[in-house]
Amino acid sequence: MADLASRITKPDEAPPVAAAEALIDEGKSHGLVDSNYDVEVKLSDLQSDVDSPLYSVTSFEQLGLSKQINDGLLAMNFKKPSKIQEKALPLMVSNPPRNMIAQSQSGTGKTAAFVLTALSRVDFSKPEQPQALILAPSRELARQIQAVVGMIGQFCKELIVEAAIPGAVSRELGVRASVVVGTPGTVMDLIKRRQFDVSQLKVLVIDEADNMLDQQGLGEQCARVKGMLPKSIQILLFSATFPEKVMAYAERYAPNANQIKLQQQELTVKGISQMYMDCPDEQKKYDVLCQLYGLMTIGSSVIFVRTRESANEIQRRMEADGHKVSVLHGAHEGANRDTLLDDFRSGRSKVLITTNVLARGIDVSSVSMVINYDIPMKGVGRDQEPDPETYLHRIGRTGRFGRVGVSISFVYDQKSFQALSQIAEHYDIDLIQLSPDDWDMTEKKVQDVIKSSRAKPDYVPSAQH
Numbered sequence: 001m002a003d004l005a006s007r008i009t010k011p012d013e014a015p016p017v018a019a020a021e022a023l024i025d026e027g028k029s030h031g032l033v034d035s036n037y038d039v040e041v042k043l044s045d046l047q048s049d050v051d052s053p054l055y056s057v058t059s060f061e062q063l064g065l066s067k068q069i070n071d072g073l074l075a076m077n078f079k080k081p082s083k084i085q086e087k088a089l090p091l092m093v094s095n096p097p098r099n100m101i102a103q104s105q106s107g108t109g110k111t112a113a114f115v116l117t118a119l120s121r122v123d124f125s126k127p128e129q130p131q132a133l134i135l136a137p138s139r140e141l142a143r144q145i146q147a148v149v150g151m152i153g154q155f156c157k158e159l160i161v162e163a164a165i166p167g168a169v170s171r172e173l174g175v176r177a178s179v180v181v182g183t184p185g186t187v188m189d190l191i192k193r194r195q196f197d198v199s200q201l202k203v204l205v206i207d208e209a210d211n212m213l214d215q216q217g218l219g220e221q222c223a224r225v226k227g228m229l230p231k232s233i234q235i236l237l238f239s240a241t242f243p244e245k246v247m248a249y250a251e252r253y254a255p256n257a258n259q260i261k262l263q264q265q266e267l268t269v270k271g272i273s274q275m276y277m278d279c280p281d282e283q284k285k286y287d288v289l290c291q292l293y294g295l296m297t298i299g300s301s302v303i304f305v306r307t308r309e310s311a312n313e314i315q316r317r318m319e320a321d322g323h324k325v326s327v328l329h330g331a332h333e334g335a336n337r338d339t340l341l342d343d344f345r346s347g348r349s350k351v352l353i354t355t356n357v358l359a360r361g362i363d364v365s366s367v368s369m370v371i372n373y374d375i376p377m378k379g380v381g382r383d384q385e386p387d388p389e390t391y392l393h394r395i396g397r398t399g400r401f402g403r404v405g406v407s408i409s410f411v412y413d414q415k416s417f418q419a420l421s422q423i424a425e426h427y428d429i430d431l432i433q434l435s436p437d438d439w440d441m442t443e444k445k446v447q448d449v450i451k452s453s454r455a456k457p458d459y460v461p462s463a464q465h
């Protein structure tokens, strides 16, 4: 097993800057409240780089979608499809419908790929009749996808999209929408209580499918939901990660599916510079975090911790120390969670402490830094092991669609060092070391990346890091 030391870049080596260092004409691309952080990425350059996951040769018009949907894409300033959109869409919208298992790196536009397919299956003459169901693991992600459906479908006049998340569906009316986006537990309850007529559903999408089908987690609920749906339903499974043990089950869940898969080494996003901070001991992690505060607020940042309790505790201490931070986790009540995330999207709050509840799918383009305060682990007690999938999803909250970002993972002892080392080995990546004893260098390394998002004329894309 290679240790982390062998994956450290030399101190004088500049952090890898993404091929994404270029400019986006950042027309606000979706209807979600989002901040105006002026990231500049030359998307057109990236989209013509054959090695980029954003590369494509076609246009949306060539994909044969309806005029209303193409107008929606235009309004969102989506000029060209990304690779996953270009490859998956023709297979998903064709007839007779076929199942799909699709993998693509974080932030590369999987949502639009499945939303476009769902919309293409809707008969808008029956707007209150559920025809497409999209499942996601958290209320936040379900709401976000609901907003994307609304944006892409903004010119489909009859479209109704509803969130099936706790507290959202009226008991008297039940579900009355053509597209339903929900979490599996709530969807299951609604179907059982006969408040959700699934008889005419044509397509089932499962986002973050490896997580959703995992038998240790939401797998059972998703299996039960599927059991209640029409047998002929088209099933689309999407994620950035599909560990082998889930893949076998996914293939049974979505039989005879077309598949788009990535190699393990292709999974990391080049725009994200992955760093680690060698903290002297566990207690000092907190001091290091506070010292990073200035860098965290250049853009927006997400701090991932293991438990709700430590999230609360870190917030309490940071606020007492004069820093402005918010915290969001599963113990908060739904409406409160919605406000907290809306505030973060809009830039009203810039540093968000959270747990794995927000590790997947959340798309806030201003996030320039992700901190793994605790290295993600799976399993319990002595059986704990590093969790490479959660690591990838967590750091993927930055570097969205060609933007650049930094992730900093805290290590402080042999165990955390080894865990991160195994994750680095899993993806065959090098991590850049930061030292709490040299803040000038730390600041330089981080700022070089974050500020590099404003293109320099003499920029030469660095090699794979």
Ligand SMILES: Nc1ncnc2c1ncn2[C@@H]1O[C@H](COP(=O)(O)OP(=O)(O)OP(=O)(O)O)[C@@H](O)[C@H]1O
Pocket (backbone or CB within 6 Å): 029, 030, 077, 078, 079, 080, 081, 082, 085, 104, 105, 106, 107, 108, 109, 110, 111, 112, 239, 240, 360, 361, 362, 363, 365, 396, 397, 400, 401
């Ligand atoms: N063709 C496109 N042109 C421009 N922007 C796009 C295009 N497709 C998607 N985007 C934007 O890219 C961002 C990331 O997309 P999305 O959230 O779908 O990523 P994802 O692949 O689902 O990532 P994750 O694995 O983290 O869930 C979004 O802000 C979205 O609006």
